[in-house]
Amino acid sequence: MTTTTPPLDAAVASPVKTRRGRTSGEIAKKQLSSPWASLAAVVLAALWTLPTFGLLVTSFRPEADIKKSGWWTFFTNPTFSLENYQKVLGGSGSDNLAPYFVNSLVITIPAVLAPILIASLAAYAFAWMDFRGKNFLFVTVFALQVVPIQVTLIPLLSLYVNLGIAGTYWAVWLSHTMFALPLAVFLLHNFMREIPGELIEAARMDGAGHVTIFFKLMLPMLTPALAAFGIYQFLWVWNDLLVALTFAGSSKAVAPMTVALFNLTGTRGSAWQLLSSGAFVSIIVPVLVFVFLQRYFVRGLLAGSVKG
Amino acid sequence: MGITTTRRIKVASAAAAGLALVLTGCSSGGSSGSSSASSSADCSAYSQYGDLSGKTVTVYAGIVAPEDAAYIESFKPFEQCTGAKVDYTADKNFETQILVQAQSGNAPDLAIVPQPGLLKQLVATKAAKAAPAAVAANVDKWWGADWKSYGTVDGTFYAAPSGASVKSLVWYNPQKFKEAGYTVPTTLDEMAALTKKIADSGQVPWCAGISSGEATGWPITDWMEDFMLRIGGPKVYDQWVNHDIAFNSAVPTEALDGVGAYLKNPAYVNAGFGGVESIATTTFQDAGLGIPTGDCSMMRMASFYSSNFPTDGSVTVSKDGNAFAFYLPGQKADDHPVLGGGEFYLAFADRPEVQAFQTFLSTDTWANLKAKASSSITKGGWITANKGLDIANLVNPIDQLSAGILQDPNTVFRFDGSDMMPAAVGSDSFWKQSTNWITGQSTKDTLDKIEASWPKS
Structure with a gap:
């Protein structure tokens, strides 16, 4: 390492x-x-x-x-x-975590990819494009980080109910994306600013537009930062209980592992012997992700945080 | 590297979009046809509900596996005979989630609410719907007036009772009692005498545990409520719960001191765990595990405790097994005050299928269906105060005992007081000060502090 x-x-x-x-x-x-x-x-x-x-x-x-x-x-x-x-992997009742495991994957993958995609585009615009009110907008986005999730729960849920998407995956994906964006934009913006301006200018001289610069120049250099943020977001979404429970509910069709784990101990908490095995089933994916991507994680943590 | 990475990201984003499309397709479907458990069931009793084919009723509760299976099973005859579909979901965060859902307009059709206090809060959100006349008539027929009053808010009847639990029970080991020649006490004085007798024989008679996460302290509130009911009687108990008498007045002080005579006496507690302080650190689930082994002689705990014993066959819950419960006696042998709890069905929609289902749930038909389902799926653990419940449908001896207590005409039932008090007391200061009390705080300080925390309005 x-x-x-x-x-x-x-x-x-x-x-x-x-x-x-x-x-x-x-x-x-x-x-x-x-x-x-x-x-x-x-x-x-x-x-x-x-x-x-x-x-x-x-x-x-x-x-x-x-x-x-x-x-x-x-x-x-x-x-x-x-x-x-x-019991946890093959049980017949609601102790069986397998369907929830699938739900967790279904929730997590889009909820990690969507903010990365949007944030990297936004960060590019903030870093290398000139438009009016750029600084004000950037400060606003960054300031949104201080809004605690808890105060947004009821208003957001009302919105989702009006849109008719409460209790579906859409509500969870949207929420996770929203909550992740401020930090993602900020981190990726700082990272992109560190890239020497000469590089961009040279590309422009060669006739590259914003799209070409973004995809051919920025994204390859951004890989460690993207991977680091991806891991971060993955762990957050995978371990999330509050957002999923509030917006998707606890039905078997949409609820993630964390909801099932929470319910595993039984109504009065007397079946907690299943918790340890359930916890391991839940841990295994984040551990794998972390083990395989950890070199990006350590490298990327510094990205955007320290200015040269 | 540049090109491959670009391609990789393109592929990834395309995959994400594709995945999103596929998944939304999945999430809307996924309903499975109910298995034909008793397809030839007699549907004549259900004709009053009409044909509800294609309609769905959503039910949300805090009752999770394995107890949820019995609910789902008991709804099946209704589904088969009317064609309606009942969609049951549950999680343990119910008590906070249902408030969020009610406030944001996302409430289920029916919620199984475990406390009258929460019921009041939910009605205050204006999302709840009053119960239809048919439900009120059923409740008048099958339940006592006290039960109906717990489902009533400001004069409007909202929620029919569902399950019930009996909390005035003392767990003991019948085999050990028989060996030692002890008899089950029938008055409070006899219980005190028995406690002394066991202590004199060199055994620590009582065990207790109040640790329960953020709800630590609640078993003591149950103890105190039981003593309030016995020392003050039901009338004073109601005044105390409604704060018509101060929390630190004479009778509550006497009641808590009465509890202290058992729980704060180092010679009487805490069998198998240590001294008085160990009560605060022992979980209520673990506290009574010494009863079947004979380490502990008595523990005051509600009927649901039977599900805490190991299921490996080492524990037999029955009248002559190694674990059973006796009714926590009154002042006199004829007094039968009972402390208990229960759940209520609160509706957030008044569509015909919801009202039909609500009506079905308030009948004796459902009570017996549910009792049978619980007996076969979870070996019992569910009773109701519905007078139409046939005790023969219960298999668990504790359930039979509890249902018998509830149906006894001498019984004076009172709901768990901490569930009815304002949340600032019932699920906050009462728990916390009780915990302080067991770790050394005086009775007076404890009651003064709870009184001070009662919301002024």
Whole structure:
């Protein structure tokens, strides 16, 4: 991870040589890889992972044991059962998470792609096009970030009811897109501003219009920022309960995993032995997304946040 | 790289648009025909509702799996005989969601409302519809006047009762009681004597747990309500709930001290968990698990607790099994005050099919259908105060006991007071101050603080 430096950063940050002839990067590398730092990192990682590990162990224990003793007793008194997963993945009743899993995917994919598409176009306009009231509009968009979701719930739902789309996927897609746009526009705008103006000008001299510049020049360079924001938005939408529950409701046709997980414990919270296995079914997709895209995530987090 | 990325994004956006089209196609359909469970059922009782083919009634509730299956099953005869479709959805966030939905005009046709307090709030949104005359007539016929009054707001009758629960129960272990020669108490004094006897034998008699997420403290409010009903009687109880007497007046003080004589006595609690403080950190679900094992002798908890015992066969809930409940006795053996709860069907639409379904739900026919469905699907766990309920349709001994208590003509039923008080008290300060009380705050401070939190209006 430390060896792959994004091309853009390399271009912007010129290595500063110290008196002893070492770059600041080398010093940082040496300091960060000291055994003490490694130890601290390992301890932190272990502490961080321990609860999740406990959850994993719990999910394989029989119901009576889960309710009677802590997961650590597994090591002195190992009992193993797949019953929790059978119920959650193949159960006959509403315990079965499979249909909700599909709903979650159906909600999440458009709700991630739509804001990225709109925001990157908007960010391009804000960054490289001149029109009247541009700064005012940009500040307005950015200021919209401070509006809390909660105050918008009832007015938005009334609108959706009038449009006749309450309780459908459309309401959820639209809401997630709306809530994501301010931050997305801001992040991508800052990232695009960092691209040297000479590049754009050179492209213009060659006769490229805005469309060509956007698709042939900007998008390839934006990949890390887009991926980072995509992961961010994916995790947010996948784990969202409030927006989906309010706008789509809890019917089996549209409700995502989070709603099903929330209901899994039963009306009076007595069936919580299913929670650990349900949680793992729900975690698996974000973990996969994160593992496969994490190099973009670390790289892209810095995108747009630090000005060179 | 440039070209391939461009192409990739084009493909992605095209796919997104395509996906959107496909999915909207899916979301509107997806209704499955009801399976023929009892297709040859006798439909003559349903002719009064007329032909409702092609009509749909939506029902929204906070009752989720596995209890929801029994509701859906009990609606089937109505669906088969009238042709209407009942669409049941539920989630545990019902109590906040239904308010949002009512305010934004997205309410379901029918909601199963678990508290009279919430019912009042929903009626105040002006989205609710008063119950039709046929429902009112059914409720007059099958329920007591007290039940009808819980579904009435400002003189207008809105909601017919659905299920009920009995909270004045004490869980115990009949086998252990028999071995030790204890008998089930029939007065409060006998219960105090039994408690002392068990404590003297070296056992900690009571177990309790009040931890329940943001609702932590509610089991104590139930304890106090039960003692209010017994010490003050139903009349004073009603005054207390309506705030006609102060929360920190004499009778409530006596009632909470009465609870403290059990729950704050280190010799009497908390079997299997520790001292008095451990009550605050033990979840109510876990508190009574020591009853079948014999670690704990008694726990005051509502009838629904039976669903908390492990289902691996180690627990038998019955009169001579290792877990059962007795009625929390009154001052005298003839006194039969009962604290309980229940759900109500509130309508947000007055279309003919909704009113027909509402009427069906208020009959004894549905009560028995639901009881049978619950018996076969969740092994019971559902009762109603509908006098037409045939106890033979219940399989769970606890349900039989509870339904018997509700149908007993001597019983004086009162709804759980914290569900009727304003939310600032009933689901806030009453819970929180009760929790403080169990961790050491004095009775006087506790009641003073709850009194101070009562909304002024």
